[in-house]
Amino acid sequence: MLWNTILLALRAIRRNMLRSFLTVLGIVIGVTAVITMVTIGRGATVQVQQQIASMGSNMLMLSPGKRLGPGQSSGSAPFKESDADAIAKEISSVTAVAPVSSQSLMAIFGNQNWTTQVTGTNNQYLKVTNRSLKAGREFSDSELRSGAAVCIIGETVRKKLFGGQGGLGGKIRLQKLSCDVIGLLEAKGQSTMGMDQDDIVLIPLSTFQRRISGNQDVGMIQLSVRQGASTEKAQGDIRTLMRERRHLSASEDDNFNVMDMKEIAKMLTGTTQLLTALLSAVAAVSLLVGGIGIMNIMLVSVTERTREIGVRLAIGALEYDVLMQFLVEAVVLSSLGGLIGIALATAGSFFAARLMQVPYIFIPGINVLAFLFSAAIGIIFGFFPAKRAAMLDPIDALRHE
Amino acid sequence: MNTGQRLIEFKEVTKAYGKGTASMQALRGVDLSIDEGEFVAIMGPSGSGKSTCMNILGCLDTPTSGLYSFKGVDVGKLDRRQRALLRRYYQGFVFQGFNLLTRTSAIENVELPLIYRRAPAHQRREDAFKALETVGLKGWESHTPGELSGGQQQRVAIARAIVTKPAVLLADEPTGNLDTARSREIMQLLNTLNSTDGITIIMITHEPDMAAYAKRVIHFRDGLVETDKQNGRAD
Ligand SMILES: Nc1ncnc2c1ncn2[C@@H]1O[C@H](COP(=O)(O)OP(=O)(O)O)[C@@H](O)[C@H]1O
Ligand SMILES: [Mg+2]
Numbered sequence: 215m216l217w218n219t220i221l222l223a224l225r226a227i228r229r230n231m232l233r234s235f236l237t238v239l240g241i242v243i244g245v246t247a248v249i250t251m252v253t254i255g256r257g258a259t260v261q262v263q264q265q266i267a268s269m270g271s272n273m274l275m276l277s278p279g280k281r282l283g284p285g286q287s288s289g290s291a292p293f294k295e296s297d298a299d300a301i302a303k304e305i306s307s308v309t310a311v312a313p314v315s316s317q318s319l320m321a322i323f324g325n326q327n328w329t330t331q332v333t334g335t336n337n338q339y340l341k342v343t344n345r346s347l348k349a350g351r352e353f354s355d356s357e358l359r360s361g362a363a364v365c366i367i368g369e370t371v372r373k374k375l376f377g378g379q380g381g382l383g384g385k386i387r388l389q390k391l392s393c394d395v396i397g398l399l400e401a402k403g404q405s406t407m408g409m410d411q412d413d414i415v416l417i418p419l420s421t422f423q424r425r426i427s428g429n430q431d432v433g434m435i436q437l438s439v440r441q442g443a444s445t446e447k448a449q450g451d452i453r454t455l456m457r458e459r460r461h462l463s464a465s466e467d468d469n470f471n472v473m474d475m476k477e478i479a480k481m482l483t484g485t486t487q488l489l490t491a492l493l494s495a496v497a498a499v500s501l502l503v504g505g506i507g508i509m510n511i512m513l514v515s516v517t518e519r520t521r522e523i524g525v526r527l528a529i530g531a532l533e534y535d536v537l538m539q540f541l542v543e544a545v546v547l548s549s550l551g552g553l554i555g556i557a558l559a560t561a562g563s564f565f566a567a568r569l570m571q572v573p574y575i576f577i578p579g580i581n582v583l584a585f586l587f588s589a590a591i592g593i594i595f596g597f598f599p600a601k602r603a604a605m606l607d608p609i610d611a612l613r614h615e
Numbered sequence: 616m617n618t619g620q621r622l623i624e625f626k627e628v629t630k631a632y633g634k635g636t637a638s639m640q641a642l643r644g645v646d647l648s649i650d651e652g653e654f655v656a657i658m659g660p661s662g663s664g665k666s667t668c669m670n671i672l673g674c675l676d677t678p679t680s681g682l683y684s685f686k687g688v689d690v691g692k693l694d695r696r697q698r699a700l701l702r703r704y705y706q707g708f709v710f711q712g713f714n715l716l717t718r719t720s721a722i723e724n725v726e727l728p729l730i731y732r733r734a735p736a737h738q739r740r741e742d743a744f745k746a747l748e749t750v751g752l753k754g755w756e757s758h759t760p761g762e763l764s765g766g767q768q769q770r771v772a773i774a775r776a777i778v779t780k781p782a783v784l785l786a787d788e789p790t791g792n793l794d795t796a797r798s799r800e801i802m803q804l805l806n807t808l809n810s811t812d813g814i815t816i817i818m819i820t821h822e823p824d825m826a827a828y829a830k831r832v833i834h835f836r837d838g839l840v841e842t843d844k845q846n847g848r849a850d
Contacts (some may be wrong), residue, residue, distance in 0.1 A: 222730075522716055529776075
């Protein structure tokens, strides 16, 4: 009997194809949005985790202020190169220390220009960030000391300025600084948060300080801990050292921050997950709106089909039969909407993942959940109209115009 | 063909529409008894209470007072559900305005009462086909009401009412929308259903020509039975 009712419902839906489609549009959009958001969010999270893993778990990042990120609290003193030197000297488990200062600048070669991230640092930076040169050489000691006008460029910058080939030995201009390209970085691709890691120009820190920032500050210090040594211990040691160097009394909080990759990973994935949750919540609201759309149309349908209901009651349908008919119709309708949504979301998130260059991960759970949810919407929002239809008096329903 | 079993009994049945001073008496104490196998025509001027009486007979409406018993059961004591079941298993109703489901094929319309009887699908199809054949609509099964003439729609409505082989067929002006030739066809059909299938038929009509097919004619006037006569015609 239930099967029959489902067939009847499908018939009723087919009879009103366009309206049925418009009715479930809300559900379709809601389901599509929710699944796509969650799928892309999961992909982004996994990507962040993968990249952090590829960067090596032994990296530490030392930044001024209480936390890393765009909301950096100001007012805490920046680091100096001597801080990096001190860490290298005092902390035995640290293998490489790179003071890092960056600024976004336009790089010019001939009539080509490209705005990129110019980073002043030393050769240790390559070790800390797990990078290598595909051509050319690292900075020499004298270049580092004297603040020579030399640079190592990433693949994206090379391509934008020099095209298909070449670059090594070229002379590019960064602001007023004209510098020789002495090395090319091996390509590394997209980073966490979709940043292009090859969109970078490295110059000696002293060059950056003298010719670009005009001060002795160091934005942050990146360092790597010897394999096998405890990063927690290194973190603790660095903290003690820095508190001492910054003359913090016992009652004062740290005005800097030492993060290991786990924390960085947590922060980055946390952001991604929060964003996913927020967007999914918005999408879920559209599901609710979709449900109300179904109720609305089912109510219209009941009014419109009052005579039909009268006929059905007159020829032997029970309240239960009519209730089931409308309920099943609502559920079949909303479930179909859910299925369409799942199909669209699968295609949509697959292509969106491609576009955003995050891995596509099919999540069975969210698909099943979305389907059950849309069916439940049918039951919840279909019940009231169905009950209303079932309660009609046959003679009144038949007289309805 | 009158088996003599009492099928329907009205005692002092009244029906009032509206309340208080605005109330009007559509039926003012109707006494009536109809046996199984009868073919009854109900006649009378417009507004005399024929449809009201028919709706009560079909358990679609309830009398304001009086007794209605069907097969010896006091219908007044049945609840909504039991009345629905009575309609489902014993009665076939042909409405004045066909009342077919639109955009639904003839065969699906005819199948509908069988669906509510929980008949198996193949049985349903078979019976619906047969019923459509009986009313002369073989080959029209997949047409929707919109694609059928008024006479054909009326016959689909009759097929739907008889497909369950009901104890009684209640028809409110089954020929009201038809020309004379079509009306005669319908009357012959009802006649056959009555004489061969033994279905009790109660039919409202305005036309004496059509009433002539019945074995008994009841005249209504002002909510009362005016005359109640056996037809002279013997068959
Ligand atoms: N639903 C209703 N509400 C109020 N009055 C009604 C209703 N149905 C019928 N009537 C009145 O009851 C009387 C009998 O109507 P009806 O049984 O339809 O007569 P007939 O079918 O013989 O023409 C008429 O006066 C009609 O106006
Ligand atoms: Mg009438």
